[in-house]
Every structure is written in C-alpha cells, then in structure tokens.
Amino acid sequence: MKTKLLFNGKKLLCVSLTGLALAACETVQTTQGGAVGVNRQQRMAISAEAIEQASTKEYAQVMAAAQKKGLLNQNPAYVNRVRTVASRLIQQVPAFRPDATKWDWEVNVLTSSEVNAWCMPGGKMAVYTGLIEKLRLTDDELAAVMGHEISHALREHARERASEQAVAGLGISIVSAVAGLGDIGQKGMEYAYMGLLGLPNSRSHETEADRIGVELAARAGYDPRAAVTLWQKMGQVNSGEPPKFMSTHPPRAERLSDLTAYSQRVMPLYEKARAKR
Structure with missing residues (x-):
C-alpha cells in the first residue's frame, strides 16, 4: 500500500507539473483560412518576438558567410527573377x-548545388541555384516553391515546432525523473513523442504550407497547378523517400493528390488574377 501511494503521489506530481507547462501555451490562429480553409488553431509556448529575433540573427550570419565565400547573389538574372516572383507573392499575404x-x-x-529554398520567421528568404538549375523551374514552379516556404512563415510553423519541443522536453524530463526511467527510458519516450506527435505534426505543417502556397501563387497570377509538376520533378531528383511514419513530409503520391485537388480549388483566383494583368 505504501508503494502504491508513493507511485500515485509521483504520478500526481508529474501530471501537475506537465499541466503547468501546457497551461503556459497560448492558443492562437496565426492566419485567416483563405479559400483553401486552413483553420487549425495552434498552441504556442514561445513568443513570436523571440523566434523572429533568433531567426533574424541566424539569417544575417548565413548571408554574411555566403558573402564572404562569394556565394551571395552572384547571378543577377537569377536574383531579379527570384525577387520578382517573391514580390508578387508577398503582395498577396494579406x-x-x-x-x-x-x-x-x-x-x-545562394550559389549551391543543393535543391533547396526556405523562408525564416519574419520573411527572411533564400533560394538556392541548384533548385532553379536542376529542376529547370518555370516561373510558375518557382512561385510554387516560394509560396510554400512563405506559407511556413505566415503560419509560424517554426515557432509552433519549437513550442511543442519545449513543452514535450519538459514533460519527458519530469516523467522520466519521477518514474526513475533513467537515460534509456527517457530516450524511448523521446522516440515515442517523435513518432506519435512530432513527425505527424511536421507533416501537417507541410500540408498546410502546400495549400496556402497554391492560393498565394494563384492570387499572384501564377498557375497553381505548377505545384504538381514541381513535385513530380522533385520526385525525379529524389527517387527514394522514407516510410510515411518516419518522414516529416507527406508521401509523394498523397501530396500530389492533395495538391491537385487544392490547385483546382483556387483556379478561379488564378483566372481572376490573370485577367487583371
């Protein structure tokens, strides 16, 4: 009986402390739903200001390093093209x-063979020359990439992931310490968290960015269907992909199906934008 009461007391302490961590989270709706209807509420435990300050500092360091190596904005034609597409997309963020x-x-x-692009919190963006050259991107496909990355920033996915990890890390530490699980037990709980919550949430972020991205592109007058051809090209470059339960991205077939459906949904916005140009 004594052992049982002690266990229950530890369990109650664990639940109480974890509950305090969760209570510190703020429930927010970072974006309006748009025509694609992204309306999921998000729980944040870290301030937007903290994430943006860290991102701005990191971006400045990355750009300074690229400048020092002669890898920053070396192709004027690429720079003009990328910034033109970005400008049209940014006009649609409201x-x-x-x-x-x-x-x-x-x-x-950035001059690099890597097939990559990203947008940090607060709107700091980079596009790699490898993405443009290896995929031979059209402007519509470039808009699909950049619209996707801008969408991550609009939805504050980096802040959301950091908040999840902060709360999960606190909870895991409390549980493992109270239950006496040791390093092996704590590592097992970390893997369980990633498999059951961490990776699926990352996949949901990718889907949200896909859907918002096609709408941004359509509103900017870029063909949203280019998101489908973009990922078909990506599939040719990256022939293998990990199993769904081990991936932070949706399976390729699932992703293409979703992009096809949502690009069709925003076609009226694209036709309207084209008529104005």
Whole structure:
C-alpha cells in the first residue's frame, strides 16, 4: 500500500507539473483560412518576438558567410527573377495575415548545388541555384516553391515546432525523473513523442504550407497547378523517400493528390488574377 501511494503521489506530481507547462501555451490562429480553409488553431509556448529575433540573427550570419565565400547573389538574372516572383507573392499575404505586409522581407539567392529554398520567421528568404538549375523551374514552379516556404512563415510553423519541443522536453524530463526511467527510458519516450506527435505534426505543417502556397501563387497570377509538376520533378531528383511514419513530409503520391485537388480549388483566383494583368 505504501508503494502504491508513493507511485500515485509521483504520478500526481508529474501530471501537475506537465499541466503547468501546457497551461503556459497560448492558443492562437496565426492566419485567416483563405479559400483553401486552413483553420487549425495552434498552441504556442514561445513568443513570436523571440523566434523572429533568433531567426533574424541566424539569417544575417548565413548571408554574411555566403558573402564572404562569394556565394551571395552572384547571378543577377537569377536574383531579379527570384525577387520578382517573391514580390508578387508577398503582395498577396494579406489574404492570410495583413500584419505580414509590415515584415522586413528579404530575398537572396545562394550559389549551391543543393535543391533547396526556405523562408525564416519574419520573411527572411533564400533560394538556392541548384533548385532553379536542376529542376529547370518555370516561373510558375518557382512561385510554387516560394509560396510554400512563405506559407511556413505566415503560419509560424517554426515557432509552433519549437513550442511543442519545449513543452514535450519538459514533460519527458519530469516523467522520466519521477518514474526513475533513467537515460534509456527517457530516450524511448523521446522516440515515442517523435513518432506519435512530432513527425505527424511536421507533416501537417507541410500540408498546410502546400495549400496556402497554391492560393498565394494563384492570387499572384501564377498557375497553381505548377505545384504538381514541381513535385513530380522533385520526385525525379529524389527517387527514394522514407516510410510515411518516419518522414516529416507527406508521401509523394498523397501530396500530389492533395495538391491537385487544392490547385483546382483556387483556379478561379488564378483566372481572376490573370485577367487583371
């Protein structure tokens, strides 16, 4: 009986402390739903200001290192093309969050064979030359990539992931310490967290960015169906993919199906934007 009471007491302490960590989270809706209907609420335990300050510092360091190595904005044609597409997309961000028009947006091109592009919190972007050259991107496909990356920033996915990890890390430490699981037990709980919550949430972030991205592209006058051809090209470059339960991205077939459906949904926005140009 004594042992049982002691265990129950530890369990109650664990639940109480974890509950305090969860209570510190703020429930927010970072963006409006748009035509694609992204309306999931998010729980944040870290401030937007903290994430943006860290991102701005990191971006400056990455750009400075690229400049020193002669890898920053070396191809004027690429730079002009990327910034033109980005400008048109950024003009459409008020459809999801009007405050993003006040962000200190910055777009640069890095010389690298890597097939990559990203947008940090607050609108700091980079596109790699390998992405443009290896995939032979059209402007519509470039808009699909950049719209996707901008969408991650609009939805504050980096802040959400950091918040999840902060809360999960606290909870795991408390449980393993109280239950006496040791290093092996704690590592097992960390793997369980990633498999059951961490990776699936990352996949949901990718799907949200896909859907918002096609709408941004359509509103900017870029063919949203190019998102489908983009990922078909990506499949040719990256022939293998990990099993769904081990991946932070949706399976390729699932992703293409979703992109096809949502690009069709925003076609009226694309036709309207084209008529104005």
